[in-house]
Amino acid sequence: MYKNTIKLTASAVALCAASSAFADSLTVYTALEEEEVAIYLDAAKAAMPDLEIDVLRLSTGKLGARLLAEAGNPQADVIWGWAVTAMMDPQVLELMAPVKIAGTEALAPQFRDTEDRWFAQIGYMGAFCVNTARLEDKGLTMPTSWADLEAPEFKGEVLMPDPNESGTGYLHVNAVLQGMGVEKGWAQLEAVDPNMAQYTSSGSKPCKSARTGEYTVGISLAFTAMQSIEEGYPLAMVFPSEGVGYELEASGILSSSDQQEEAKKFLDWTMSPDAIELFSQYKALVTVAGAKPSETAVKAGLPSDISTVLAPVDFVESAGRQNEIKAEWREKFGR
Template sequence: MGISVKGRIKKGFTLLAGASMLLLSGCANEDAAQSVKEISDKYSVAEENQLIVYTSHKEEVYLPIIQEFENETGIYVDIQAGGTQEMMQQAKSASEKGKCDIMFGGGVESYEAWKDIFEPYESSEKEQLDEAFLSKDGCWTPFTELPIVFVYNKKLVHSSMAPQTWDELLDSKWQGKIAFADMDNSGTSYTIVSTIAQMQGKEPSDVVETIIHQTNGAILKSSGDIIPDVSNGTSLVGITLEETALKAIDRGYNIDMVYPKDGTSAVPDGCGILKNAPHEENAKRFIDFITSSQVQGFAMNQFYRRPIRTDVELREDFGKLNIIDFDVAKSAEDEEATFDRWHQLTGQED
């Protein structure tokens, strides 16, 4: 059975997939179990049928997946959505109060950096998952494989002139013409910085300086702005995910895509169970669900996301990749210092 969009979801500060809206409430000193009981009593949803998910995925990704999870399990899912760093910070706070079950979305290097807030769990589908993408200690589970690619405006940049390597992209000819999103709102942007650093043997904080220089400090608010910015000619080139580029091409945007010839990363996005999760068993069921062949096939066919299962045949329109040996642990270690430098250079220091 395929995944279909059913039910009603309302947008707001707190989002809910399903017919009932569960509003998290209570003060910091309130006992987590009592808080969950009050929610259950108020909305007539049994405690064993609840799941609280924090996500950095776009709505078009998380909405149908979570709705189908609800349909198959009868579990009502309360969703809070935002940028990767924002949601990791909120998940940490919620975990301390026993008010969050799952973090869903964001590169696994972020999960590695925040691993102390996650409870180890191995999916029941583990035997079918590519070992290259698995966490060594089970603190997070990969969802899909996400290669980094270049995009360019196909009317303003001839294919023969488009950058083919990272060195070409960072050449002075593209200064002020590159679309790049704010790292605070885009986990992909941090992955890009970390990828360049590992490929060129540089410190990520130095790469941040290069990015600021190459963009003339004109940083886009979110990763969702990359494609429109390149398509309308405000920028000539951009750096984004393969799935984002392929979807945009399919939708008729004025762009084309390049797989970097000198290599690129394909860091998975992840999912993890928070410590003190009030609905831990339901959280485990959710991880088993998103790593199932059903959901992996759906994510590939609908969202152009590469599966992390070894038994799902790839789409024909996926290009050949030259994948680097990306060090997730190193990327996680560098994260705090890199964001500190980013904030210094973008004027976002506390």
């Protein structure tokens, strides 16, 4: 199902709210992966042909920086699929409108804001993407934990996203710190750092680099791992035994938008049965009751009960400490 995806970039789906000739036009900022956005957007436009949707895709960190930079003159109408730890920043929440989106009342309390400023029907999980061919060629043992990545044999063989630029990077760092405790967590990250070939700005790049054999291990996303396995790359999706990080992808409407009705229409669609079914084909984590994982996810090794592999994550703590954690990470590992 992934082979015919369309690569979406800011230039491919132009950010043109100011010049749009459509009365019902939305400007949407998203941090969802490009491959996903293209597919979801096709379905949204088929369901709402009279609604022009202009999407700008940015990494989690860059989306937040843009929102705050534009706070005095907001350009977006909708935030769609952005890390909830970023959405919960008080400066961001001040920009969001309290709007009841159809269907969100059925979400468990931890998946929606008490004041209806955001909701999260989807999320993403981290994973180790391990190139099995390169692993065999180099005589390496399959890593099943963060501790395994300390082995000297993995020097220069590991990629990971920078948590200051990527929500995926923060997801992994936060899971290690919350799962192991702060002191032991930082010690674990420091022990693996000498083997890191690079810290990337993209959450999916480590997996994409690993699947093509440039490196052995890409600390990345379960979605990208599942996609890569289905496309035939020699890749294994591994969830570290210490527990894998995950993140909710929140959506909401900016209070400054003059397209409130259209924005609500779009987000109502994202909670529709058709949209949830589509999300379930690509997301490892869907918070709507009854959603079933795709065959691709099952074949790639996603357990039927994903709670068995998830790290214990407190999203309030994740949001409250992220600036402190990112600053400390930069001091320890910035390159």
